[in-house]
């Protein structure tokens with residue numbers, strides 16, 4: 001099978017077969033783990049939605065949405081070394097991404113956003129910046145250009161090698177805990193598209209608190225489950241992905257967990273690049289690449305959605321759609337993605 005999309009789908013179906021019992025349509029016990037709410041630690045929750053037999057629940061106390069039961073730690077890390085991940089990385093990291101220009105613009109925007117909050121030293125050095133999950137290294141290269149003394153932790157060895165020339169020993173092929181950074185070492189800590197994957201978010205924030213300098217600025221970018229697009233397409237969204245995404249944050253749940261871990265939210269920006277009429281219609285035509293089951297809409301709905309979406313392939317309509325429709329979600333503070341800036345308020349002493 002040569003086609004990239006077909007290989008990706010086939011690998012996902014094979015992985016699903018390994019993890020799930022097809023009689024009970026639930027995770028096999030050896031791969032599963034029941035948890036309490038990762039934010040408030042209470043057990044009471046209600047089913048929010050299901051996708052590909054994964055169950056997503058909403059905490060009855062704080063409203064946090066999370067996968068439960070979820071894959072245990074071994075299964076979670078196994079997936080990062082799975083056939084599906086290897087195929088996915090062919091385009092995400094290993095090839096020159098088609099989105100490199102867009103990525104550059106986003107990284108520049110995010111650095112400018114950070115600089116509204118981070119203090120610049122008199123010697124021109126912006127201090128120590130840590131990126132958790134450096135990926136292809138585009139952000140950290142820009143951070144060095146902006147005058148930061150940059151460090152990175154990254155689980156994928158090949159990705160580490162991509163920034164070795166720039167960072168030397170400052171790029172560490174390990175998780176945050178194994179890197180064992182000194183206390184109060186960093187002035188800025190940055191993570192984009194990472195926090196939704198983290199099995200124990202409080203443990204990570206406690207470690208970030210320990211290595212954060214007084215007044216350290218942290219940046220966390222995650223999908224917003226309270227975003228307008230999730231309210232409309234629900235579990236059909238590409239980011240609702242039980243294989244990898246354990247936690248589904250909102251401005252409220254993120255602010256709450258940050259508050260309990262020694263940080264205070266300074267600003268939350270909303271961004272909705274995927275909230276366009278054209279993309280909304282696509283959800284009614286076919287399943288996303290992170291789903292193994294086809295969408296269940298009547299043929300007439302699919303046909304109508306395809307017909308209308310043809311109109312949005314016209315250049316003028318497409319441009320208007322991409323420029324204006326996202327503003328609706330952002331202005332309602334219901335963006336697809338939230339970029340959260342928070343500041344360290346004090347040390348958390350763990351007993």
Ligand SMILES: [Zn+2]
Pocket residue numbers: 037038039040041042059060061062063064
């Ligand atoms: Zn809760």
